[in-house]
Amino acid sequence: MYSAIIAEDSKPILRNIQTLIQSTDLPVRITATVSNGMEALEYIKAHPVDILLTDIRMPKLDGLALIEQSRLVNPNLKAVLISGYSDFEYTRKALNLQVFDYLLKPVERHQLVDVMNRLVKHLHKHQRNDIDLFEGIVEPEFLSNLELGMDFFVEDKIMLIIRRQPFTREPEVGNFTQNVLQVCLTKACGPHGCWVFPALLSEQFIAIVNSSILDNYPSVHACMEALSSELQTEAIKVSIAVVPQPAGIQALVKDYGKLDTIMNEQLSVSGGLIDTMYSMPKSMLPSGEMEKLMGLFADMIVHRQKERFTILLQQQLLNFKSNNIRMSELDRFIWSLAEAFNNMDTHKNPRDRLRLVEEIRWLMNGESYEAFEEALLSWTKQNFDKLQDQNKKSSEELFRQLDQYLLQNIYSQLSIADVALKFHVSPSYISRIIKKHSQSTFVHYYMQLKICEACRLIATRPELKMKDVSEVLSFGDQHYFSKVFKEYTGYSPTEYRDARK
Template structure:
C-alpha cells in the first residue's frame, strides 16, 4: 500500500480527487491533505509519503516551490501535478523538476486511474530495484533483505556499525540485539539493522525524519555509540545526515566501508562523519614510516630473533598509547607475513597462505594485550621456521643455487646477488660451492660461462667472439679471450678452428 498526499487550495477539487482515489481498486491510501505548500511540507516531514499530488497555483507557497522543497526531503518522491490549460508554462517548468506526470482540471476518473496505474508500476519497480541493490550488501545467510511498505519509500539515512577491535566477544553482538537497542534510541522513527558480508559489520537504515532531532551527524552517531556502549557493545559507527539515493546505495556503502577500514582505532569506539571524508580531495591515508618498516624487515632477514622481539615489545607498547589505527596494525602484520614468507621460501606460496591463516585469529583477540602476546608467540614460531630452513642440507642448497646461477649466465651475477636471493651469507655460499664443485664461486660461475661460450661457438658459428663476450657479460673481448684460454687451453680462434676441423671430419665420415 502506497501513501498519498493531496495538495489543492480548492476544497471541492480536493474532495473530488480524494473521492475518486478511494473509489479506485488500487493500493493507494490518502494519508493527508493540504491546501497550501507550507502545510504540505509539514505533512511530508511528519508522515511517510510515497506519492504527492499537488496543484500548481496555491497561496503562501505554490506547487513548483513545494516540489523543489519536497525533493530535498525525499529525492525519490513521486509527484503528479494538477494543472489547467492556462498553466502550461508552469507545467513545462514542473516537468524539468522530474514530475512524473500531470492531471488536467477538471480531473476525470479515467484520466486519474490511468496515471495512478503507471505511478504504481514505477513505485513497484523502484521498490524491487532498491531491495535488489541492498541484497548485494546484506549477508545472504540472513535471508532476503526485507523492508516493510511504510519504510520502503521513505528517505533513509545509512549508517555502518562495526565491532570495536580487541573488545570482549559478547552474545549481544547480533542483528537482533542491535535492532532492539537502536530502535529504542531512534523511536518513534523506523530503524532497520542488517548484517553485511564484512564480518562484525552491520548496515543501519534509519528513517530520514530523525534529521529533525539531531543538529549534527556527530550528535546523532555519538548518541548511538554511547547507547550501545552502555549495553556493553563497543562499536565504531559512521554515517552522514543526508538521505542516501537508492540508486547509489551500494556505491555509498562501499565508500563508507573503505573509510571505516582506514580510520578505525584499536582502542575506544569512535564516530566518523563520512560527509567530511567525501568532501576531502587526494589521499588521506597514513602509512607506517618506511625506515621503521625496513628495520623489522632487516631483523628478520638477519635472523636477529632477540633484537626483533625486544623491538616488537617496545613498538606494541608505543602503539597502545597512541591508539594506532587498526589499518596500520593490519599493514604491519601483513609486512611481517610477506617478509617471513619470502625469507623462508620465495617459491612456496603455501608458506605465505599458512602464515596468513595462523595470524588471522590475532585480530579476534578480546584485548590488545592478548593481541600483543599472540603476535610475539606467532613471531617466535616464524623464527623457528627460519631456523629449520637454515638447517636444509648442503646438497639441497647447492641444487637450488646451481639452478639459479645457470639461469643467469647471461647476466653479471655476483656472490652477493646469490646471497640476497637465498637470504644466506656469502661465506656460507662459498663453503657450499667449494664442497660440491671444488672451486671458488668465481671459478665455478666463470666455468659455466665458458662452457656456454663453447656451446655457442658450436651451435651459432655465425656469432663473432665479441658478440659472445657481450652476451655472456664479460667486460671486454680481450678479457674474454684471456679467461677462455685459461679454462680450455686454447684461444677462442684456436678452439673454433679445432671445432671446424672436427666437424669437417665428422661430415666426411672420418672417426674423430
C-alpha cells in the same frame, strides 16, 4: 504501501475520490484529506507523502502553487491534478511542473484506476532503481528483498559504516545482527528515519540516517557516540566511520568506497569513532621508520636471534598499544614477520602461504590486545623452534637459496635456464633439487609461488582488479591466469576474493 493526500475543497468530490481509491487493490493508503492548499502544504512538510491528488482551484493556495511549493519540500512527490477545467493554460503550467497526470471532473472509477496503476508502477520502478544502486555494497539476498517507504527518499542522508571494534570479544550469536543494530540505531536516532543494511563485507553494516538527525544532536559525531553507547548496552563494542556531510542516495553510494577506505586506513587498535571532521589517530612512526623496524626484526629472524627478538617484540607491542597504532600498520608489521619466517623455512610447501593468511587472520581477531600479544609471542616462538629444528644439508641450503631467489623474482618470468645461470649449475641439477625438496617440477613449483602471491594480493589488496594481479605476476593473459589459479586453489580469483570477505 504508498501514502497519498487528497486536497479538494468540495467535500462530496473529495469523499468520492477517497472511496474510489479505497475500493481498489492498489498499494495506496490515504493518509490525509484537506480542503485547501495551505493545509495540504503544512501536512506535506510534516509527513512523508508519495502521491498528491489536488484540485486546481482551491482557497488560500491553488493546486499549481501547492505542487510547486511541495516539490521544494519533497522533490520526489508525484502529483495528479483534478479539475473541471481543460483550459490550455492550466495544462501548460502542469506540464512545466512535471505533473504525473491530469484528471477531469467528474472523476470516473476506470479513469482513476488507470492513472493510479501507472503511477504506482512508476513509483515502484523509481524506488527500485535507487535501491539497486546499493548492489555490490549490500548483501545480495537482503537487497533483493528490501522494500523501502517514501521516507527513505524524501531528504538527504548520512551514511555510517559499523564494524566490531578490534581486539574485543566477539558478540554472542544473534547479537551483532542487522535487527539488533536497527533497534539500537532507532533508539539513538528516533523519531528520525534510520536504516541498517548488512554489507557485502563480512561483519560490516551500513547505517543510513536522515539528515534531520542534526535537529537532535549538535553534530554527527555526537550521534555516533549515542549509537555506540546503545550498542554497548548489548555488549557490542563497535568502530564507526562517517562522512558527516548529508547527501542524496546516489552520492552516498559513491561515498561508500571512500568511507570504507577511511575505515581501513584510520582504524586504530583501540577502535572508536572515525569522522572526517575530527582528528584521526596518527601513526606512531615517521615515514620510513616502519620499514626500518620491519627490517630489524627480519634480520633477527635470519640470524635466529630468538631471545633478543622476543624481548624487543614484547617492548614494541607495548609501544604500539600506547601509541594507538593503526590496524593497517599493525597488520603490515605482522605480515613482515610472517614473510621473514616463511622465507627462512627450507621445508615449506608453497601452499603454506594460504595457511599464513589464516594464521594472521586468527592473530588479528583476538578478543583483547593482551590476548593478541600472547598469541603473537607464542606463534613467533613456534616459528623459531621450527627454524632451529631444521637440518641444514647442502642440498637443503641450495633449495632455500633457490626458493628465496624465485620469491624475489615472483613478479618476473624466470626460466629454469635463467636460474641455472644464476647459481652456476646445470638446469638438470636445479630440476633435481626442486623435485627432491618440493616433490614438484621447477615450472610447477614456480607457478605455485606465483599463485600464493596472487592469493596474498587478493586478500590484502581488495581494490586490485584481477587483470592487474595477472599482469603484475607476468601471466600475460588474464584468462590463462584464472585457469591456472583455479587449478591450484580450487577457486576462481573472484570466488577466492569473495570467500575472504
